[in-house]
Amino acid sequence: MVNSPDAERGLHGAVMAGWIEEQAPEPIQSLLFDLLDTWQSDPERPTSLLWHSIAQALVAEGCFDAEVACWEALSGLAAGEPAVLCRLAEAHGRRGDTAAARAALAGVPPHHPSRVQSLLLRMELGESSCADELIPALLARPAWEPAHHQLVRRLVAAGMAARASGFLAAWTAARPADGVGMLLELGWLAMHVGDAAAARDLFQRLWALNDPDITGVAGCFDGSIPPYTPEVEASILARVEAAFALPESGLARVTLADGPLPSLKVMFVGFERLALPNDLAEHFRRAAQAAGVDFSLYLDNAIVFSHEFRGGDDAVRDRVAAFEAALDERRPDMVILDSAYMPSQRGLRPERMRDLADRLGFHLVCMMRDALDSTLPYLLAWAPVADTILTYDPHCALLRPDHAAFHSKVLVTLPPAQHLSAEGANRDMGLLFVGANTYGVRNMLLSVLMTEDIPFTAIIGERRAVETPDMDSYATALGRARAVLNVAAHSRSEFLVTGRVFESIACGAVLLEQDNAGTASFFTPWRHYLPWTHVADIVQLCRFVERNPDLAARMAAEARGWLDRNYDCRRFWASLLGRHHVPAKGRSPA
Secondary structure, three states: OOOOHHHHHHHHHHHHHHHHHHHOOHHHHHHHHHHHHHHHOOOOOOHHHHHHHHHHHHHHOOOHHHHHHHHHHHHHHOOOOHHHHHHHHHHHHHOOOHHHHHHHHOOOOOOOOOHHHHHHHHHHOOOHHHHHHHHHHHHOOOOOOHHHHHHHHHHHHOOOHHHHHHHHHHHHHHOOOOOHHHHHHHHHHHHHOOOHHHHHHHHHHHHHOOOHHHHHHHOOOOOOOOOOOHHHHHHHHHHHHHHHOOOHHHOOOOOOOOOOOOOOEEEEEEOOEOOOEOHHHHHHHHHHHHHOOEEEEEEOOOOOOHHHOOOOHHHHHHHHHHHHHHHHHHOOOEEEEEOOOOOOOOOOOHHHHHHHHHHHOOEEEEEEOOOOHHHHHHHHHHHHHOOEEEEOOOOOHHHOHHHHHHHHHEEEOOOOOOOOOOOOOOOOEEEEEEOOOOOHHHHHHHHHHOOOOOOEEEEOHHHHHHHOOOHHHHHHHHHHEEEEEEOOEOOOOOEOOOHHHHHHHHOOOEEEEEOOOOHHHHOOEOOOEEEEOOHHHHHHHHHHHHHOHHHHHHHHHHHHHHHHHHOOHHHHHHHHHHHHHOOOOOOOOO
């Protein structure tokens, strides 16, 4: 029996110290002891904070088995404590042990403060009937909490979008939202449940706040779209005609190598699928086939996106060992690693990949999908061990002056997309957007387009997984569209050259692209695509394409020709394979 707060702290500190020394993975014991020392240095820190900080560190480092053991150790000190049982259930869920997770949650009694969290976890485990208790319980709470957000997401995931919409409508009717963060979250959720009109209303209040971080990404919008007039059309036509008058030598171009392809074996290593299959893996495979490159795929979530893999740490280690055996058997000359993840103790690690490259003699290419500030930690984790860093962004964060040591490693190109084609397609759709709706500000634009009187189709959310589940169905959708929308901005200063850029052009649709310097490095605006800044621009450009089908077809053909002449499969592979004999500079040893 613990008789005082000091005695309780001493007991928890002693148990944690012993647990770290005896059960925590050796590579991170020092980190965990530092967290313990930090907690012990401040008597005001509660005991719960010690256990939560240790558990968070274990998850971040990919030590899922140790996280379970950590919460089990706390269970020994607080037997039957519902909050601990919820954390233990979460940990079991991360490992894919649903039976153990359900067993832990069975110990959470009704009417306990942890009851809501336990019900949300049970919904995640497939018990959709928990919604009957959750909805009234959360509607009764006075303030919005993360649990409300989780409920909406889990109702949609369980196929109960109508109930999710009703819950959200009841909440917003009783408690009008204000503030940037709240409006952005509620508007996103309204889009997630399929209520574009409600989302537009929430987002319009957000636009009215004129927050520069919002308008810098989504542009400005006063709530109404100006009429499409002869003057609007004449202004667009003038820009298009001026762009077509430019000599070809004056058009935007990123120069790729052009020459014979060296005879090399290439292996692409990445995830098999997250929400959808690995699109870039399929682009690489088909482009290699078209160019005659000896190419193989090795796709396994457990070794690349191991935090998304529901399984124990031993299972991940076994999968890594299987991958290393495949490397030893195939002996590729070049390995392209889809390295858009933060390495941890779980899965492939930079030092291990460098060791394998040195031992087996392959050229290591680390491919960065989204080379933004937000992914800079990933870039800096992999750049020291890479021979080549492959990016699709001419303004990659790693190309800034403070990372000059890595500049010689960076190769900027477009993923090859000539294998996509829609010749003779029946373009029975107007403007199309296909993509994730997880990006909040993007939904601001979509909510307006989905509620305007224009021929616009948004394949997002659950609809995307049903209608465009693979590359062929995706290409078919692009082939039906007269124009395709892309939203490039991710912050006030960063724009991403996304897959929709080259995929839309390859499929013969007119690209409506958010004005940015990245895409304008590869293609010329108003000739190869139509740039926009505000949502009203998108609506007007959509109307322009509908009223000028011949000119739209000419633009699409011009863009596809430019893609074929400058960024074809052969040039892509010549540029990448040509790096095989280039000594890497600034490479750190394993």
